[in-house]
Amino acid sequence: MNQFEQYRRKFIGGALAATGAAFVPGVMLMEVAHSRSPEEAASNKNRWGLLIDTTKCGNGCNECVTACNTEHGLSGKTGLQDSQWIRKVELTNNKTNATHSLPMMCQHCEEPPCVDVCPTGASFKREDGIVLVDRHICIGCRYCMMACPYKARSLVHEDLNDTQLAHMPRGKGCVESCTLCVHKVDAGENTTACAQACPEQAILFGDLNDPASEIAQRLATYASKEVRADLGLNTGVRYSGI
Amino acid sequence: MHIVNRELDGNSAGYWALLGGLGLLVLIGLFAAYNMEHHGHVITGMNNQIVWGLPHVFAVFLIVAASGALNVASVAGVFGKKAYKPLAPLSALLAIALLAGGLAVLMLDLGRADRAIITAWEINPTSVFSWNVVLYSGFFGFAAMYLWTMLDKTAKPLYPVAAYGAFIWRLILTTGTGLIFGFLVARQAYATGLLALMFIIYSLLYGTAVYLLVLMTAYLGSKRPLGAAVQRRLKNMLVIFIAASFYATLVYHLTNVYFAKQWDFERFILLDGGLYTNLFWIGQVVIGYAIPFILLAAPNTRDNRAALIAASIMIVVGALAQMYVTIIGGQAFPLELFPGFTESSSFFDGQIHAYTPSHWEWMLGIGGLAIALVAVTFAVKILRILPESLADEVADPHAK
Numbered sequence: 001m002n003q004f005e006q007y008r009r010k011f012i013g014g015a016l017a018a019t020g021a022a023f024v025p026g027v028m029l030m031e032v033a034h035s036r037s038p039e040e041a042a043s044n045k046n047r048w049g050l051l052i053d054t055t056k057c058g059n060g061c062n063e064c065v066t067a068c069n070t071e072h073g074l075s076g077k078t079g080l081q082d083s084q085w086i087r088k089v090e091l092t093n094n095k096t097n098a099t100h101s102l103p104m105m106c107q108h109c110e111e112p113p114c115v116d117v118c119p120t121g122a123s124f125k126r127e128d129g130i131v132l133v134d135r136h137i138c139i140g141c142r143y144c145m146m147a148c149p150y151k152a153r154s155l156v157h158e159d160l161n162d163t164q165l166a167h168m169p170r171g172k173g174c175v176e177s178c179t180l181c182v183h184k185v186d187a188g189e190n191t192t193a194c195a196q197a198c199p200e201q202a203i204l205f206g207d208l209n210d211p212a213s214e215i216a217q218r219l220a221t222y223a224s225k226e227v228r229a230d231l232g233l234n235t236g237v238r239y240s241g242i
Numbered sequence: 243m244h245i246v247n248r249e250l251d252g253n254s255a256g257y258w259a260l261l262g263g264l265g266l267l268v269l270i271g272l273f274a275a276y277n278m279e280h281h282g283h284v285i286t287g288m289n290n291q292i293v294w295g296l297p298h299v300f301a302v303f304l305i306v307a308a309s310g311a312l313n314v315a316s317v318a319g320v321f322g323k324k325a326y327k328p329l330a331p332l333s334a335l336l337a338i339a340l341l342a343g344g345l346a347v348l349m350l351d352l353g354r355a356d357r358a359i360i361t362a363w364e365i366n367p368t369s370v371f372s373w374n375v376v377l378y379s380g381f382f383g384f385a386a387m388y389l390w391t392m393l394d395k396t397a398k399p400l401y402p403v404a405a406y407g408a409f410i411w412r413l414i415l416t417t418g419t420g421l422i423f424g425f426l427v428a429r430q431a432y433a434t435g436l437l438a439l440m441f442i443i444y445s446l447l448y449g450t451a452v453y454l455l456v457l458m459t460a461y462l463g464s465k466r467p468l469g470a471a472v473q474r475r476l477k478n479m480l481v482i483f484i485a486a487s488f489y490a491t492l493v494y495h496l497t498n499v500y501f502a503k504q505w506d507f508e509r510f511i512l513l514d515g516g517l518y519t520n521l522f523w524i525g526q527v528v529i530g531y532a533i534p535f536i537l538l539a540a541p542n543t544r545d546n547r548a549a550l551i552a553a554s555i556m557i558v559v560g561a562l563a564q565m566y567v568t569i570i571g572g573q574a575f576p577l578e579l580f581p582g583f584t585e586s587s588s589f590f591d592g593q594i595h596a597y598t599p600s601h602w603e604w605m606l607g608i609g610g611l612a613i614a615l616v617a618v619t620f621a622v623k624i625l626r627i628l629p630e631s632l633a634d635e636v637a638d639p640h641a642k
Contacts, residue, residue, distance in 0.1 A: 065588075078588040080289035080596065089591050091583040104579070104587070113427055119371035120364035137360050140353015142293040143371055149428030151577050151589060155293065155353055158284035172282045173353030227579055231427055242580075 046128040047110075047208040048180055049236035050195065051215050051224060052102055056202035056241075059101040062088055067197030068105075071181065073165040083154035085178045086194060091242070100242050103194060103203065106131055106152040106178035107227060108236030114144035114153065123175075129208075129236050130180045140173040149228050153177040180205075180236075208236065245328045245629045245636055247393075250464050252623035257463070264616040271609010274602040275350035283353060286603050291595035292573045297351040299565040300607030302419065303448065304344030304614060305378075306441055307561070309416040310449015312337040312385060312408060314476075319388070319405025325475060325637065328629040329457070334389040334408070335621050336453055336614075338382060343614030345378060347606055370422050377415045384408040393626055416442045423568070430507035431572030436497070440490040444564065447483035450476060451557035456618060458551055460628055469634030470545060477538050477550055480557070484535045491526070491564075503581070510575050510594070511567065518571035521563040530560015570597060 068086045069076040078084065086105040092098070108131045114123045115131065122138035125131045133144075133153075145153045156172050164170050167183040181192035195203040206215030218224075224240040226233070250257070277285060288295040315333035318326035349358045366372045388404040391397040420441030426432040454476050461468035495512065498504040509515075511522055534553035536543075543549040574595045579585060585592030622628055629636070 080291060080590070081284055083290070084589045087587045087589040087591070089579070089585055089587040091580055091585055094582055094584060100583075104589075104591075116366075116368045117370065117425070118366055119361050119369045119375065121366045122364075137357070137364055138354065139357045139360055140355075141371060142353070143369070143422075145290070145293040146573070147426050147428070149577060150579065151291075151591065154290045155283060157289070158282040171354075173279075175353070228428065 042126045042128040042130070042186075044127045044129075045209060047236060048128050048130055048185060049108060049206065049208045049215065049238065050180075050192070051204045051206070051218055052237065052239045053200075053202045053204070054100050054102045054239055054241035056200040057101045057103065057198075058200060058202075059090065059099065061101070061199070063197045063199055064088075064103050064194035064203060067193040068178070071193035072168045072179075073160075073163050073170070075163070081155075081157040083156060083176060085152075085154070085176070102239060102242065104150060104152070104227075105194075105237070106148075106180070107150050107233070108178075108180055110234035110236070112233065113147040113149065113231075117143045117147040119143065126182075128185075130182050130185070131177075132179055132182060133175055133177065135169055135171050135174050135176075138171075138174040140175065142175060144175055148177075149231055149233070245631075247328065247331060247626040247628060248630050249624060249626055250460065250622045250628060254463075257619075257623070260463070261616065261619050264612045264619060267612035268609055268616055270605050271347075271607075271612060272350075274605035274609065275355065278351070278602055278606070279355055285600060287598045287600045288603070289595075289597070291590050292570060292597035294569055294573065295597060296566075296570075296599035296603040297347050297606050297610075298569050299562060300610050301344045301347040301351070302422075302569060303561055303565045304340045304347065304610055305419055306416060306445045307448040307452050308337045308340035308344060308381070309412040309419070309442075310445035310447065311340055311453050312388075312412050313446055313449055313479075314453055315388060315392075316405070316409045316412075319401070320409045325471075328632065328637065329472065331389060331392045331625075331627045332457060332460075332618075332622070333453060334385050334392065335625070335627055336456055336618055337385045337408075337412070337449075338389070339614040339617040339621070340449075340452065341378060341381060341385075342617060343610040343612070346613050347610030350606060370418055370425055374415075374418050374422070377411070377418045380411055381408075381415050384411045412445075413442060416445045423572070428577060429572060430504060430575055430578065431511075431568070434494075434497070436490075436494055440494060443483070443486045443490045444561070447480065447487045447557060448561045450479050450483060451554040451561070454480070454550065454554045455558070456615075458547075458554075460622060461632065464628075466628070467631045467633035467636075469632055469637055471634045472632045472637050473547065473550055474545070477544065477553075480553065481535065481538050484531050484538070484557070488527075488531045488535075491531075506578075507575050511571055515571065515574075515594075518567050518574060521571070522567045525563025526560050526567060529556045530563060534560075573597075 065086050065088060074083055086103050089102055089104045091100040108129055112125055112131050115125050119141060120137045120139060122134045123144045124134060140155060142155055153175050155175050156170055159172050160170055170176055184191060191205050195205045204215050206213040208216055210216055219238060222240055224238040226235040226238060286295060312333055314326055315330035317323045318330045349355055352358055361375050384404060384407045388408045391401040391404045417438040420438035423432040424435050424437035495508060498508045511518055513519060534556045537549045537553040538544055574597065576592055
């Protein structure tokens with residue numbers, strides 16, 4: 001074997017190793033995050049959810065709300081008829097006067113009352129636990145808004161005047177709510193606008209079905225609760241610190 | 243004496259004024275629906291807290307009354323009381339008309355009314371609304387068949403099937419209407435199957451009152467004889483239904499008062515809910531139950547025609563008050579997400595929710611009532627619905 005041939009083999013080997021080394025973390029990460037390609041259908045291998053640490057959530061901070069509005073093209077107005085997909089709820093304990101602040105949005109229930117009552121199936125739950133409204137068949141009856149225990153849904157009361165964003169179609173006369181940033185999940189980003197925006201990292205997005213995920217590990221380690229756990233809906237959004 | 247059902251002449255100025263006036267109200271209702279569709283629900287008083295408003299008050303009242311209006315026919319067809327037989331065609335007609343009016347309001351109030359037809363093929367078996375698509379259609383079918391078997395002698399063999407079918411169907415239908423609310427798990431006002439039974443009991447009262455008012459209008463307006471015997475029978479039914487409705491209301495509130503977790507809601511409805519408290523006590527209880535009961539039971543007014551008409555009108559007013567308290571009062575009281583905490587947010591958590599119906603909603607609701615009445619006014623002119631005479635000697639008050 002001449003010197004050139006030796007060099008050539010070494011080079012190919014090195015290149016392959018480098019390529020492999022470059023791929024491995026990606027492959028490993030995909031394995032860890034259970035990501036899927038955009039072509040792959042959502043599956044029940046995942047159960048996407050949020051864990052909100054109310055001890056970190058700042059009273060008066062509204063970053064998650066602003067980020068959600070920007071991400072989805074909402075006006076941010078807070079009149080009686082305006083859409084609010086996420087809102088900050090301030091709580092005061094009636095006995096102790098202790099205060100808490102937390103974001104409230106669609107809780108992405110495993111047994112969603114909105115899906116049960118919807119006459120057309122426009123309200124639906126994906127295999128991966130994300131609860132959505134199909135804007136093509138929503139008739140605007142608002143029965144889901146009556147049924148939701150969390151007041152998470154809004155009706156679009158007036159023309160949107162081309163304020164819609166390409167990744168988040170909306171429509172006058174249809175009901176809408178938090179999508180758990182499904183467009184980000186489907187793009188493999190695996191986060192939400194609210195989680196990204198929170199300055200205190202109080203909102204953690206993750207896969208409840210993956211025991212190795214940070215959210216699952218935290219849920220397994222620390223006390224957390226579902227809002228209205230008495231209803232037995234098994235929410236995808238959990239709260240700690242309250 | 244033989245009873246003959248015959249079309250109304252319907253040539254009087256009064257008839258045409260009634261038909262024209264009702265037609266105008268229908269047009270006004272449709273105009274409101276057009277505007278709500280064009281501009282969106284922003285022009286109504288409804289919002290993201292009070293999502294069902296005045297149109298639903300009218301719609302649910304009409305649908306519940308439709309089921310109850312069929313009661314008179316059922317007394318004849320199912321319970322075999324011959325005295326009610328001549329009254330039965332109007333009963334079935336009114337049931338169809340009231341349901342049509344109520345459904346029209348419900349459909350036209352949708353955020354996307356243009357898509358209502360989707361409910362015909364996108365069925366969700368767990369949705370009470372989806373069941374109702376079947377229940378409403380079936381009710382139209384049975385009531386229409388019932389009417390047909392009464393008007394067409396050749397269809398007589400089908401009469402028992404139609405009579406029993408319509409009776410059972412209307413019970414299922416009103417169960418479905420009550421469960422629209424009864425199956426809402428999270429709201430303090432609802433989440434009880436008792437609402438299905440309450441709605442059935444209410445339907446008997448509301449439907450009979452509307453029936454009486456339509457019957458009176460038709461007979462007094464057309465100057466056909468209407469004897470005391472028919473009025474007395476219907477009046478007696480009203481007395482029983484008022485008592486039953488009051489009883490159902492009492493049991494519902496007593497249950498809530500017994501549960502500590504429901505105290506705040508009950509205090510809101512019964513004591514410090516402002517408009518809702520007034521509508522409950524003055525509207526539903528005093529105007530809807532107490533005064534009509536006294537008018538219909540007291541010796542010096544119970545056989546008085548004017549008192550019967552006044553009582554029936556008051557029952558309808560009380561019915562609308564009841565629907566307002568049940569539907570809007572039930573939403574005005576905030577959802578309790580964190581028991582033991584005081585809640586506040588930009589989305590009005592923890593607050594009594596505000597709602598003022600806009601004129602568009604009044605127009606749509608009244609338009610729905612007008613659709614029902616215009617249909618009846620028209621039908622009694624072209625079909626043999628009303629007996630020529632309901633005088634005592636004809637209507638046979640002693641028939642069993």
